[in-house]
Amino acid sequence: MVRELKQSLLISLWFVFLTFPLLVVRVNTIENVVVWRWGNILWVAIGAFVLSYCWRYMLARRKRQTRKAEEGVDTRGPLQAALDNVQLRNRAMAVLLVLAAIFPLVFDTYQTSIMVTALIFVVLGLGLNIGVGLAGLLDLGYVAFFGVGAYTYAILNANFDLGFWMVLPIGGVLGCLFGVLLGFPILRLRGDYLAIVTLGFGMIFKVVMENWKTLSKGPSGIANIDRPGLFGLEMTLEQSTVFIYYIIVALVILTIIVTNRLKNSRVGRAWIALREDEVACVAMGIDMARTKLSAYALGAFWAGMVGVVFAAKTTFINPAGFTFMQSAIILSIVVLGGMGSILGVILGAFILVLLPEYLRAFSEYRMLVFGAAMTLMMIFRPQGLISNLRQIYQYKGSKDKTAHDG
Amino acid sequence: MKKVGAFLATAILALCVLVPGGAMADTIKLGVAGPHSGDLAPYGIPTMRAAQLVVKEVNERGGVLGKQVELLIQDEQCDPNIATNVATRLVTDGAHVVLGHICSGATRAALGIYREAKIPVMSPSATNPPLTQSGEYPNFFRTIASDDMQAKLAVDYAIDKLGVKKVAVLHDRGDYGRGFAEFAKQRLDEKGVEVVMFEGITPGAMDYSSVVQRVRRENADSLIFGGYHPEASKLVTQLERRRVDAVFISDDGVKDDSFLNVAGTAAEGAYMTGPKDLSALPLNQAAVQSFRDAYGAEPGAFFQEGYAATQALLNAIEKAGSTDYDAVVNALRTQYVETPVGNIKFDEKGDAEGVGFSVFKVENGAFVEMQ
Amino acid sequence: MDIEYFLELFFSGLTRGSIYALIALGYTMVYGIIQLINFAHGEIYMIGAFVALIVAGVCTIYGLSGFAILVLAAAIAIIYAAAYGYTLEKIAYRPLRGSPRLSPLISAIGMSIFLQNYVLLAQTPDFLPFPRLIPSFAFMDPVAHIIGSPELVILITTLITMVLLTLLIKKSRVGKAMRATQQDLSMARLVGINVDRVISLTFVIGSVLAAIGGVLVASYIGQVNFYIGFLAGVKAFTAAVLGGIGSIPGAVLGGLIIGWSESFAAGYFSSDYEDVLTFVLLVVILIVRPAGILGKVRKQKV
Numbered sequence A: 001m002v003r004e005l006k007q008s009l010l011i012s013l014w015f016v017f018l019t020f021p022l023l024v025v026r027v028n029t030i031e032n033v034v035v036w037r038w039g040n041i042l043w044v045a046i047g048a049f050v051l052s053y054c055w056r057y058m059l060a061r062r063k064r065q066t067r068k069a070e071e072g073v074d075t076r077g078p079l080q081a082a083l084d085n086v087q088l089r090n091r092a093m094a095v096l097l098v099l100a101a102i103f104p105l106v107f108d109t110y111q112t113s114i115m116v117t118a119l120i121f122v123v124l125g126l127g128l129n130i131g132v133g134l135a136g137l138l139d140l141g142y143v144a145f146f147g148v149g150a151y152t153y154a155i156l157n158a159n160f161d162l163g164f165w166m167v168l169p170i171g172g173v174l175g176c177l178f179g180v181l182l183g184f185p186i187l188r189l190r191g192d193y194l195a196i197v198t199l200g201f202g203m204i205f206k207v208v209m210e211n212w213k214t215l216s217k218g219p220s221g222i223a224n225i226d227r228p229g230l231f232g233l234e235m236t237l238e239q240s241t242v243f244i245y246y247i248i249v250a251l252v253i254l255t256i257i258v259t260n261r262l263k264n265s266r267v268g269r270a271w272i273a274l275r276e277d278e279v280a281c282v283a284m285g286i287d288m289a290r291t292k293l294s295a296y297a298l299g300a301f302w303a304g305m306v307g308v309v310f311a312a313k314t315t316f317i318n319p320a321g322f323t324f325m326q327s328a329i330i331l332s333i334v335v336l337g338g339m340g341s342i343l344g345v346i347l348g349a350f351i352l353v354l355l356p357e358y359l360r361a362f363s364e365y366r367m368l369v370f371g372a373a374m375t376l377m378m379i380f381r382p383q384g385l386i387s388n389l390r391q392i393y394q395y396k397g398s399k400d401k402t403a404h405d406g
Numbered sequence B: 001m002k003k004v005g006a007f008l009a010t011a012i013l014a015l016c017v018l019v020p021g022g023a024m025a026d027t028i029k030l031g032v033a034g035p036h037s038g039d040l041a042p043y044g045i046p047t048m049r050a051a052q053l054v055v056k057e058v059n060e061r062g063g064v065l066g067k068q069v070e071l072l073i074q075d076e077q078c079d080p081n082i083a084t085n086v087a088t089r090l091v092t093d094g095a096h097v098v099l100g101h102i103c104s105g106a107t108r109a110a111l112g113i114y115r116e117a118k119i120p121v122m123s124p125s126a127t128n129p130p131l132t133q134s135g136e137y138p139n140f141f142r143t144i145a146s147d148d149m150q151a152k153l154a155v156d157y158a159i160d161k162l163g164v165k166k167v168a169v170l171h172d173r174g175d176y177g178r179g180f181a182e183f184a185k186q187r188l189d190e191k192g193v194e195v196v197m198f199e200g201i202t203p204g205a206m207d208y209s210s211v212v213q214r215v216r217r218e219n220a221d222s223l224i225f226g227g228y229h230p231e232a233s234k235l236v237t238q239l240e241r242r243r244v245d246a247v248f249i250s251d252d253g254v255k256d257d258s259f260l261n262v263a264g265t266a267a268e269g270a271y272m273t274g275p276k277d278l279s280a281l282p283l284n285q286a287a288v289q290s291f292r293d294a295y296g297a298e299p300g301a302f303f304q305e306g307y308a309a310t311q312a313l314l315n316a317i318e319k320a321g322s323t324d325y326d327a328v329v330n331a332l333r334t335q336y337v338e339t340p341v342g343n344i345k346f347d348e349k350g351d352a353e354g355v356g357f358s359v360f361k362v363e364n365g366a367f368v369e370m371q
Numbered sequence C: 001m002d003i004e005y006f007l008e009l010f011f012s013g014l015t016r017g018s019i020y021a022l023i024a025l026g027y028t029m030v031y032g033i034i035q036l037i038n039f040a041h042g043e044i045y046m047i048g049a050f051v052a053l054i055v056a057g058v059c060t061i062y063g064l065s066g067f068a069i070l071v072l073a074a075a076i077a078i079i080y081a082a083a084y085g086y087t088l089e090k091i092a093y094r095p096l097r098g099s100p101r102l103s104p105l106i107s108a109i110g111m112s113i114f115l116q117n118y119v120l121l122a123q124t125p126d127f128l129p130f131p132r133l134i135p136s137f138a139f140m141d142p143v144a145h146i147i148g149s150p151e152l153v154i155l156i157t158t159l160i161t162m163v164l165l166t167l168l169i170k171k172s173r174v175g176k177a178m179r180a181t182q183q184d185l186s187m188a189r190l191v192g193i194n195v196d197r198v199i200s201l202t203f204v205i206g207s208v209l210a211a212i213g214g215v216l217v218a219s220y221i222g223q224v225n226f227y228i229g230f231l232a233g234v235k236a237f238t239a240a241v242l243g244g245i246g247s248i249p250g251a252v253l254g255g256l257i258i259g260w261s262e263s264f265a266a267g268y269f270s271s272d273y274e275d276v277l278t279f280v281l282l283v284v285i286l287i288v289r290p291a292g293i294l295g296k297v298r299k300q301k302v
Helices: A002-024 A039-071 A078-084 A086-106 A109-134 A143-160 A164-183 A191-211 A237-263 A266-276 A278-283 A288-314 A324-337 A342-358 A360-380 B002-017 B041-060 B080-092 B104-117 B147-160 B175-191 B209-217 B229-241 B257-267 B282-295 B303-320 B325-334 C003-034 C041-061 C067-096 C102-122 C138-143 C149-171 C173-183 C185-190 C195-221 C228-243 C248-269 C274-288
Strands: A025-028 A033-036 B027-034 B068-075 B097-099 B121-123 B140-142 B166-171 B194-200 B222-226 B247-250 B271-275 B337-339 B342-346 B357-363 B366-369
Touching (some): A002 C041, A086 A109, A109 A237, A109 A288, A109 A324, A109 B080, A237 A266, A278 A288, A324 A360, A360 C067, B027 B080, B041 B068, B041 B303, B147 B222, B166 B175, B229 B247, B325 B342, C003 C041, C003 C149, C003 C173, C003 C195, C041 C067, C173 C195, C185 C195, C195 C228, C228 C274
Parallel strands (some): B027 B097, B166 B194, B247 B271
Antiparallel strands (some): B271 B357
């Protein structure tokens, strides 16, 4: 007890020291005044003291859980257990579908339009999940594919007057092509090198869009992009928002079905194997180049498609909308939700997109909390909100329990 | 289970923020949209407060057309995507007129939605020329001069008064900076003045010494820069360090006290354009004073423009006798109104007549208006 | 070819490159030991610059002047950067040792976002002017258009720092422990090296280098805000990868190559595609040498 108290006191002192210049002193070099905010010391001290206790408790808890897991004890929470129940899951799915279907009828245009944004990020998350979650290929420039799709529609629409439905597959295919294009040079690179190359790719996309004026109209962006049409019907703003909502819902369902099927397909298993151990995977006779490229291409495909929807929804795009921050948010959707888990990704997207929208009051602290949450999540719940269901097959005689998911 | 729970949670959250709209038809609804949080908030908050001050005063006087004015304030952080959501929200909530948006990009994204809903929009700060000049948005007005006017003024001043012969044009690759630089180049070409360099620099890069050395090598006698003050300070500092004696000419984004403080002595002798100094106007003084009384501080960027825009919008409704779109737009185009930025009305395209820019020069650490 | 112009570009590239190299060393040392990309390293550089600004500001107001401020500001900035680096490792990376490779990386991105916003909220989103602390030497006047006094100070400081670092790693006991840990972490532990301490020390040294870079750049450029770490971090990281991550001479070489390529590209062609060039260069070099210029390809055994 005393030891812990002493430790916490030391930690609290350390943080007071650490935050002193930045939180307490504020220099106004213009008027040459120093503002001393002594009050902040108190908050830091108390905060650090309390948090250090929480920290220790959480670390101890994590340790207990890993030990339990090693002993083969079921560590799933009640929610996770409920999720693993197939019957319950199907029922929940049905309810969810109905809710999704009636959503725009119950809520107004604004709510629907927010929901469209959230669902766009769901598709982006699911797309990135193929690369990061399943194949273990880190991508910090994913937003570039999204941008490729959006610009494809904007440019084709402005110059050749092509409609939404025409461009939707083109956007997907172009995204796919860029995925392969990026994939080729980095096939030989190991995990960590991917981070910087993909980050660079994202930045290159933005710079090219800013500079290549004849193609992209430069930094001022492309406006007046057509909304999706329905057999040439004239639609009001409300109607077309609802229409886009149903389009994106359909796209989300399609993505879920396809990624779910992919996960358990031949190529999906190859991705997972690649993620777990590249060397062993190649030794088993899996074509590494093809597997990696297909992961990039398929991930980029969804981003390209949903990019088209995004351009059609906002009717305006500019290079400033496709920054590293966006890539980081999509990545954290995947990580926060639970890498590899489809349901987790959906939940992650809803939390990260809808929460800031409804919690405008906290928006100043939003990114601070966001950054801290990313780190804490990795430490205390590395598997994400909903951990990926992983098939584990156990030899029947070894434990009294038979095979179970965990 | 968890799925349902998550969805219910979202749904409940959604319900909590649902605004009971539609029921109160007896107010005039003025939407205010702009960045009120994030790093661009300093540009949006003064306009929001200007609207609050004007509306408070108008309501105390009995409102417009006998109805009280109600403000619908929405934050969009200058993000085009959020801006479209906010615009949809304002349309759904039944705004009659909208004050905003602040950034050109966000304004452009949102305007289409307002146009469809037939809502007049007035921005105090979106200076991108095509917003009015393309003729695509008959519902758009602004109380600030557009970028091409600024560029024209800066270039004409440089040629006529400073006698520049060889000009290097740089920009920060942003919407605003590049726009200014391109209009400047266009004007220089028209006037037959040689442009020896035209390129973008990376905002936030460690230094611009290579670019500055290029400026010297090209023997440019002046450097026109489109962008904001952080890059401008770096450029003038390096011009001074490298002993390049090109005249530095820039835009409204540089006319900021931070430029003087960061660049220090290197800023001396730099020229920039900016809104005319109107602090002598009585209405302007009154507006600034009301802000001081209410908040105990100096108003920030675009406060006067925002104040003027709110007055112009409410005045137009009053003169039109209704909130009917055509009547309000017509009133904006025909009726003059006294505002802190002068006695203004709007032309066919939506630009204010009677709002002007001047050239300023940095002398002894202060901006001095040139005649 | 105009030799004077070439020299001008050469020196501005060298100045820029040596700063990149200072920051890149932090990335490469950490990576060499625990194979982690410390994404928050650019933020340590920013914090170093910010703390120096605050100290310098307070000192100016309380009447100190000139060179004394520079030394004091740099010293305190270095101490704080080291403290932040140490704490960062303790909180965000140590609990994740032995977990999947993506986890610490994402934790690092989280910390990078956190630290940026922490400084943004605790101080200000605006650019703050950094006092010009590096004096203008009279003897540099004739060549000031080629290389100015601040550039000279930056180059000399970087050179001294790097010599000291090399000595530390090659000669000292700690350096030996670091090299041993880099070669084989578990083996180092077996022969009695306190691996945790070595890792902490690596973070501290990397942070010190970043802080030196931060103070130099801040007093050279004259302005600081919460976001300067991002771009500098990305460039330095690219430099580290280019030179071969994990290799110390590689980081220096990579930094210089990027500095020169940017400077010559802007000087002889155009600065429009400066960033694109950096990354294209990176991809080309990685295609030819997947482990970077001086990086060792570790044979994987199965």
